[in-house]
Amino acid sequence: MKTTVSDRLAPCPLDKVNRQFQAPRPNALWVSDFTYVATW
Structure with a gap:
């Protein structure tokens, strides 16, 4: 299977x-990673 x-x-x-993943305060920096999303 190839994704x-x-x-x-x-x-x-x-x-x-x-690449600075430390935010200076809460809710100041949001990151995400969508590695795989099934689309049937």
Whole structure:
């Protein structure tokens, strides 16, 4: 089963948090990761 076909020529989205996953206060930074979503 193959779940992802990547297009290496497509632009990648910018890293808007610069890998800084500590927020200065509660509710200031939300991150998520959708690794797999079934679409039957």
